[in-house]
Amino acid sequence: MKKALLPLLIIVLFYSDSVFMIFFPEQAFNGAYIPVPRFFFIGLLFMSVFFDRNTAIKYGFLFGFLFDMFYTGLLGAYFFFFPLIVYITSKLTKWLHSTLPVFLVIVLFDIALLEMMIYGLNVLVQRTALSFEQFAFVRLLAVLVLNGLFYIVFAIPLRNAFVKLKKVFD
Template sequence: MRKLFLPFLSVVFFVSESLFVELWPKHLWYEQYVFVPRFLLIFLLFVTVYVTRTHGMVYGVIFGLLYDVVYTEILGVYMFAFPLIAYIAAKVMKWFHTHLAVTCFLSMVFISVLECYVYGIQLLIGKTTMSFEQFYSYRLLPTLLVNALFLLVFSYPLKQRLVKMCEREE
């Protein structure tokens, strides 16, 4: 039963992103801004830091492919980005202590990196005509705000749960 906890939690975070978008208010003010929940990426980063790099990368490939199939029209964008971000996060965390504040800060940095990467791919293939200034104002900042609020609420319980899970396995 304990071995199914991590896959179950992964699916919960994967589904929670689409639920968040469905439940987000659809008022006129919210229509000009794009709030992109990156709960799955945050979860993958926490798994990478508090469980193992291998778990983070494997879940990154699996859920990156699933993310591409379900949410995007281009296969491979997230399947490449999620495990690469997990790998880089594991390398970066060798320089820092695995403190929750550091992990949250790195999560925000990697959300920014992912958003810029996806924007760059979309710009490269001609799927968007948005300038970088518009992207920064109407997508990146609101996305960082939403994910910072998510981290504020869920980071500590998520860390505690993952650390307990690792201690039980050892």
């Protein structure tokens, strides 16, 4: 029964992005910055490190696909990038000892990577007119700040949750 908590936690994280968007006034900072919540993605990274990498990749595929279909309509983007970055992270954490402060740097690196890949894709399919400088100032910085704050608040609860879940599954 307790095993059902894992998908539940992931589903909560999945919807947390859009719930944040409901509360966050979109015209904050006069529209000069566009902070994008990546809470689900942070949860996925925690899962890959403190729970199990392969399960995280499977969840990345599944929920990336849902994200594509439900929110963006551009099939394949998150479906592909979520698992790929989870894989890269698992390789990185093998070399770097994953204490929470070190992991913050890795998470921020991953989010920057994700944003840039999605930006690249959007330029490729001509869905955006932003130049790279604009993208870096308007989006990337704001995204990193917002998600860094989320990490600082939720890192310990998330780690504990996944460590506990791992015990349940073992």
